[in-house]
Amino acid sequence: MSQPLLEIKNLHVTIEGKPILKGISLTVNRGEVHALMGPNGSGKSTLSNVLMGHPKYTVTQGTILFQGEDYTALSTDARARAGIFLAFQYPTAIPGVSVANFVRTAMKARFGEAFEAKSFRKSFKGALEALGISENFATRYVNDGFSGGEKKRHEVLQMTLLKPRLAILDETDSGLDIDALKTVSEGINRLRGPELGILLITHYQRILDYVQPDKIHVLKEGQIVRSGGKELALELEKTGYKPYETEAAEAHAAGAKGVLG
Amino acid sequence: MKSVQTSQFPAETLEALTPEAPKELQVERRKAADRFTALPWPTAVHEEWRRTDPARFNLTGWSLKPQQRTVTVGWEPLPEAAARQGVILTDLRTALREHPDRVMPHLFQSGKPEQLEKHAALHQALWSDGLFCWVPAGVRVETPLSAWIEPAGTGGRSGAAETDSVIFPHLLVVVEEGAELTWVDERRPGPQPAAPIWINEMTEFFVKRGGTLRAVRLQQWGTGAAELQLQRALLHREACFSNWIMGLGGGITKGNIEAVLSEPAVRAELLGIHLGAGRQHFDIHTLQDHRAPNGFSNLLYKSALSGQAEAVTTGLIRVTPEARKTDAYQANRNLLLNPGAHADSIPMLEIETNEVRCTHGVATGPVDDDQIFYLMSRGLSRPLAQRLIIQGFFEEVLNQIPAESVREQLIGELSSRLDRIDASGEDSGG
Ligand SMILES: Nc1ncnc2c1ncn2[C@@H]1O[C@H](COP(=O)(O)OP(=O)(O)O)[C@@H](O)[C@H]1O
Ligand SMILES: [Mg+2]
Numbered sequence: 001m002s003q004p005l006l007e008i009k010n011l012h013v014t015i016e017g018k019p020i021l022k023g024i025s026l027t028v029n030r031g032e033v034h035a036l037m038g039p040n041g042s043g044k045s046t047l048s049n050v051l052m053g054h055p056k057y058t059v060t061q062g063t064i065l066f067q068g069e070d071y072t073a074l075s076t077d078a079r080a081r082a083g084i085f086l087a088f089q090y091p092t093a094i095p096g097v098s099v100a101n102f103v104r105t106a107m108k109a110r111f112g113e114a115f116e117a118k119s120f121r122k123s124f125k126g127a128l129e130a131l132g133i134s135e136n137f138a139t140r141y142v143n144d145g146f147s148g149g150e151k152k153r154h155e156v157l158q159m160t161l162l163k164p165r166l167a168i169l170d171e172t173d174s175g176l177d178i179d180a181l182k183t184v185s186e187g188i189n190r191l192r193g194p195e196l197g198i199l200l201i202t203h204y205q206r207i208l209d210y211v212q213p214d215k216i217h218v219l220k221e222g223q224i225v226r227s228g229g230k231e232l233a234l235e236l237e238k239t240g241y242k243p244y245e246t247e248a249a250e251a252h253a254a255g256a257k258g259v260l261g
Numbered sequence: 262m263k264s265v266q267t268s269q270f271p272a273e274t275l276e277a278l279t280p281e282a283p284k285e286l287q288v289e290r291r292k293a294a295d296r297f298t299a300l301p302w303p304t305a306v307h308e309e310w311r312r313t314d315p316a317r318f319n320l321t322g323w324s325l326k327p328q329q330r331t332v333t334v335g336w337e338p339l340p341e342a343a344a345r346q347g348v349i350l351t352d353l354r355t356a357l358r359e360h361p362d363r364v365m366p367h368l369f370q371s372g373k374p375e376q377l378e379k380h381a382a383l384h385q386a387l388w389s390d391g392l393f394c395w396v397p398a399g400v401r402v403e404t405p406l407s408a409w410i411e412p413a414g415t416g417g418r419s420g421a422a423e424t425d426s427v428i429f430p431h432l433l434v435v436v437e438e439g440a441e442l443t444w445v446d447e448r449r450p451g452p453q454p455a456a457p458i459w460i461n462e463m464t465e466f467f468v469k470r471g472g473t474l475r476a477v478r479l480q481q482w483g484t485g486a487a488e489l490q491l492q493r494a495l496l497h498r499e500a501c502f503s504n505w506i507m508g509l510g511g512g513i514t515k516g517n518i519e520a521v522l523s524e525p526a527v528r529a530e531l532l533g534i535h536l537g538a539g540r541q542h543f544d545i546h547t548l549q550d551h552r553a554p555n556g557f558s559n560l561l562y563k564s565a566l567s568g569q570a571e572a573v574t575t576g577l578i579r580v581t582p583e584a585r586k587t588d589a590y591q592a593n594r595n596l597l598l599n600p601g602a603h604a605d606s607i608p609m610l611e612i613e614t615n616e617v618r619c620t621h622g623v624a625t626g627p628v629d630d631d632q633i634f635y636l637m638s639r640g641l642s643r644p645l646a647q648r649l650i651i652q653g654f655f656e657e658v659l660n661q662i663p664a665e666s667v668r669e670q671l672i673g674e675l676s677s678r679l680d681r682i683d684a685s686g687e688d689s690g691g
Binding site for chain 2: 052054055068076079080081085086088092094095096097101102105108109110141158162176197213
């Protein structure tokens with residue numbers, strides 16, 4: 001029997017003592033695409049950051065198994081080198097560090113001895129072209145002054161070149177126009193294969209027209225409240241997140257209306 | 262009653278330092294020695310010594326015996342084209358012998374430094390070795406010229422002699438009217454980098470009308486070095502001066518860097534990088550001295566400090582009443598890599614005319630955790646992530662160096678300095 005790629009078991013997470021994730025369990029097998037949907041504030045980015053080992057979050061209970069090994073306490077860089085990749089919802093600018101230098105350094109870290117400096121130029125150029133990114137991108141500074149769309153393409157560019165085993169895409173579709181969404185989705189689809197597992201985090205079902213998920217999960221207040229197949233996306237399209245909104249958010253929205261009206 | 266001071270240096274001792282020097286230089290030496298003797302050693306009550314212990318530079322209890330340790334100077338051979346065009350690059354004493362007409366109008370003629378008066382007097386009394394570069398009017402030197410200075414060994418005498426090693430190197434670079442030069446001068450650690458040594462150095466730059474000088478100082482003294490760094494640039498009408506200070510080495514630096522925009526329409530760019538680890542200490546005063554109309558000056562100094570390193574940057578912009586239509590800017594940014602590291606920025610403005618545009622900006626802070634996380638999420642170890650951030654932080658200064666070869670050399674030196682810091686664990690000192 002083949003081992004799951006990622007197994008999250010009863011994961012509880014706090015930030016600054018405040019509980020955010022309250023018992024998440026989720027299994028992603030090789031070759032699968034799981035969509036994780038949910039309203040703002042439900043804990044989607046928290047989960048992706050925790051999977052990447054962000055030091056600000058505390059795992060109070062539960063485990064993260066990657067390829068059968070306990071990764072719960074592993075450092076961020078070791079996770080990345082093992083093949084976990086996070087496409088950030090809000091990528092950070094690193095002024096003064098060029099995209100080419102950054103990507104080359106990351107590839108060296110990821111592939112070690114196997115990294116071929118000689119073929120870097122070619123594969124880098126190829127990946128730029130495939131994502132419709134202009135070549136002058138190479139000399140620009142990482143995420144510095146990038147538009148929203150450029151940031152997302154840059155994340156997918158790195159994902160393409162770093163060849164992860166598990167890719168977590170945190171709202172990579174947000175803020176993209178339809179053309180950019182198509183290009184980025186094609187970029188993701190090109191990477192799909194029997195080895196790669198994808199956790200596609202999204203607020204909208206729009207991207208699911210382009211990147212077909214095997215499973216869909218709905219996150220609400222730090223818990224997975226529903227899991228199902230593609231049909232769940234269509235249902236969500238009709239009903240929206242209304243049934244999944246937090247009571248607090250509803251109360252907030254109602255209050256705001258009251259003030260305005 | 263005025264007390265009569267007698268210099269503690271016998272005239273013969275002073276003159277023996279540069280026997281080839283013309284009479285008037287020897288006279289100036291004696292006068293400087295008298296000035297030195299008459300002035301008190303600075304104490305911590307002096308504003309300029311509030312953040313650096315003056316005792317480190319006061320040679321307290323030290324009997325001045327010049328020439329205890331000598332200076333080695335060297336330079337890359339002058340390109341043939343430059344030599345043909347009359348460019349001179351040689352050591353200062355040879356220059357005094359062979360080109361007194363070029364040296365004498367400039368040596369110690371850039372004006373008295375406004376800080377470190379006593380130390381400057383000592384330098385003028387005791388200087389011996391150094392470098393001289395002269396570019397004739399209208400000559401454009403295509404390739405960058407580079408030279409270096411390093412302390413020579415103590416010549417087999419160990420023990421006591423090492424504790425009072427002292428050197429007084431002097432650099433003189435003159436770019437005549439309409440000439441152009443890119444100049445790199447390096448300070449090397451010498452054969453005993455950890456041995457205590459006291460350096461009292463002066464650099465004079467002259468850029469005549471319409472001339473261009475891009476000058477890079479790459480400071481890589483050994484860890485035992487306490488340096489006093491005096492640098493003065495006298496800039497004439499329509500001169501263009503760009504200066505990069507790369508402070509990578511040394512134990513403690515007290516620097517005074519002055520650009521004098523003495524005539525109209527001068528452009529001066531003053532850029533600096535200081536990379537400190539362990540207990541390194543940099544205390545730099547800068548002066549953008551606008552004395553004539555239509556001048557432009559821009560200063561950007563950046564420090565990255567790990568361990569318990571410290572940087573003090575005091576920047577004065579002065580605009581005299583004559584200096585109408587002045588644009589003068591300064592910015593100082595510090596990156597603290599460790600809670601034990603410390604930076605102070607003290608911008609100062611003395612503006613005596615109305616038609617000026619002046620800004621100053623200061624920012625000091627730790628490395629951004631989000632940047633570290635982002636880089637580590639791509640597989641970079643924490644030290645590697647930090648190094649990339651440091652290099653990125655300095656990029657803004659380095660990318661302005663027009664000569665590709667020089668830029669690459671500096672990036673390489675920065676990188677090997679970072680290697681040594683990583684290897685020694687100096688940055689975890691706090
Ligand atoms: N750094 C933080 N400090 C405090 N609270 C946070 C922090 N990051 C997220 N939260 C809180 O955690 C909850 C989940 O946030 P997040 O994971 O970003 O949600 P999503 O990505 O689904 O919009 C929200 O209530 C948010 O306010
Ligand atoms: Mg989010």
